[in-house]
Amino acid sequence: MLTGYHVAVIGGDARQIEIIRRLNEWNAIVYLAGFDQLNESFTEAIDLDVDSKQVEKLDAIILPVAGTDDQGRIDGIFTNRLIQLDESWLKNTPEHCTVFTGITNPYLNKLTDKVNRTLIPLMDRDDVAIYNSIPTVEGTLLLIIQHTDFTIHGSQVIILGLGRVGMGLARTFHQLGAEVSVGVRSTKSAARVYEMGLTPINMNDLKTENMECDILINTVPHLVVDSLIIKQLPSHALIVDLASKPGGTDFKFAEKRGIKAILAPGLPGIVAPKTAGRIIADVVSHLLVSQVRKETEDE
Template sequence: MMLTGMHVAIIGGDARQLEVIRKLVELDAKLSLVGFDQLAHHFTGAVKLPIDEVDFPDLDAIILPVHGTTLDGKVNSVFAQEPIPFTEEIVKRTAQRCTIYSGISNSYLDELVRKTERKHVQLFARDDVAIYNSIPTAEGTVMMVIQHTDFTIHGSRVAVLGLGRVGMTVARTFAALGAKVKVGARRSEHLARITEMGLVPFHLNDLEKEVRDIDVCINTIPHLIVTASVIAKMPAHTLIIDLASKPGGTDFRYAEKRGVKAILAPGLPGIVAPKTAGQIIANVLAQLLYEDWQKREENKR
């Protein structure tokens, strides 16, 4: 699987993007790196450029950071002093074949790809990426629980809210460490799966009753579910870790008022294991780029 002849621009990002660069260099893609001027490392086959010097008509793909853009159309990079502008004018300079990749999207990016009619792939919407990412997420959650409690995970009472791709891995991880894990869900098939996993299921309608005796509450649901009335029923020592994307699913204002420690912790893979998180993104990106490249080569024949 080689990408010889494919031209990709990587715009901004953090340490995870370095794994993407390494992988694509290995596959012989031609890379234009924007927002990497403070990166000391040199990659053979990759050229650092300011955004106005990129050969946009020649691009086959643009890779944005996990978070895509800001709401005012900038791309952040830990390897540059200033954010990089990512405008409609820039995207319109690319050929129609150019695909834009990011982890997630927002209203600005959605509108941009709509206006420019470019294909946009959100990697974190894919099941494979989310499942792979749930592993460093679960490890990071263990780290946070250890840091912010004065008791062992073994023997502690843990409630995990949601049995999605992250919730399942988190519940299994804490159970493997000896915690007494119960999992809240709504769908009957999720409640059945929780039972099959050897854990205790409960319906989220009963959340207020179920939190009365817990030590740790781990939320994975991106809606306000850990409300003031739920927090009011928790023991004062309960630690809440919210893994949902911002703004999370917890009433943080009330938690602070009541003295319950509540931590919003999205994006743990990039914090606790940037190398692994980067390799996850790089491997999936390489596969997607290759499939795209193959289709184009076949169409030329």
Template sequence: MTTTKNIAVLGGDARYLEMIRSFSKAENVNIELVGFDQLKEGFTGAKQVDFEELDVSKLDAVILPIPGTDDEGYIDTVFSDKQIQITMKWLNQLPKHCIVFSGIATGYLKDAVKKADLKLMPLMNRNDVAIYNSIPTVEGTIMIAIQNTDFTIHSAKVIVLGLGRVGMSVASKFHALGAKVYVGSRNKADLARATEMGLTSFHIDHLPAYTSECDILINTVPALVVNEESIQQMKSHTLIIDLASKPGGTDFDFAEKRGIKALHSLGLPGIVAPKTAGEILGSVILQILEEEKLGEE
């Protein structure tokens, strides 16, 4: 027996347009859009409705914008002037099997969804999404490096902090472009992996000893690791690209005082490749819903 999945997409940015297109091509998916009333473009198989018109009792999935909600439950509606608030009263009307998707899980959202006894799925915390997103993230980082320097990446001395899913891809691609890549981490396995990749590895606590010759520093660690001591050693042309989630891992105020350009570059997949980023989200969400369906059978 085939069961139709009812999905409501509430708000979102350019990535969500491609995500909606991927839903439109899927079989047995019914899509309702809220917060897209400024769009002239229509989507086959998708219906635009007002927030109050949603039949929440029939929903299998609710997709919120990447940032989730603010502290009062309001969401971003890039393609609408109407405000949408996700309240406890509204969440309590959803079926208990309904999955609430967002990019990240804010404090308000986690608490509200838990009280409503629903499942929250922060997509950006998933390994598959993070690995897929590392590709446009790296391309965006390379773009930023080219746009903000007057020297080639080839032969430049590049420090990458953290060798997680993004750090690994960043280090690999800059190495492939001919940069002399140094990788800082606290994880012994990561340091061994960096050496195996032909990179120079060091313990992140020793960062100040490496920054004096650095041309580009790329941070992926969500903790203050690029501190005053490390920035003090940098040359005036050094570029810092911080990819870590807010508040980042760089002392941006001190970098500004030193005249060092430090850019907190968040959400690069949605900026440099919204089409690809949207396809990734759509594919993963459909996969999760299919897994949930199989689990029920």
């Protein structure tokens, strides 16, 4: 329970709705910003006024999964305005105030360092990322079925990256009967791919690899699907890029070649926002309860 704990939820998508519900269930005092169109749905919540003494009570701030842009602005689908996260009000929060975000960036890192507040990028945590990979894999399947006219079974599928999402993708597509190859950088990962009954591809030198396939899925957050790879793809091929914006694909060249390429970051928030929100809420609540216990023990 988070009785008496003050938590601000700022901006975001449908995942934040589940987080707000959970915080209310745990009896936290919840402040909202960026939910202009939904505030009537949460009558117990308080509108956050960053120019008031409310910020002096905040024990935690929960940002969207996307965090802020490179200027500290926070967007949300339930508001028509941008919210600014800056030093002018963040420094007025208590020293123990924790800032939660999905992913971070140089602006957030610099700001929280400057005001000496703890920043927790949730997507860097193994527990969140592994749980989150479940709706990501399901969403990827949905996209592929919607945008192809052939079955996954029997298709040639290449997955770039054997991280937490890549592992789930490789296992799922293999179980669906696809012929799966996985791009990896280390001999350890290559051994894992081989042990799974799949074909390893050396990502350290993709130019020498045969990249012809029906479906190409990228999870690597920098440019790897370049013109040399796209040239190898047949006209019916589909590229699904799951990396955070701007992705790891040369989308302009893909369009020039007539290859359909989809940038699809944040799939959990689109295909399963309730589940994705519950994942974040459970981890945040665990961390907050642990913080409360620590503070109690220190007193």
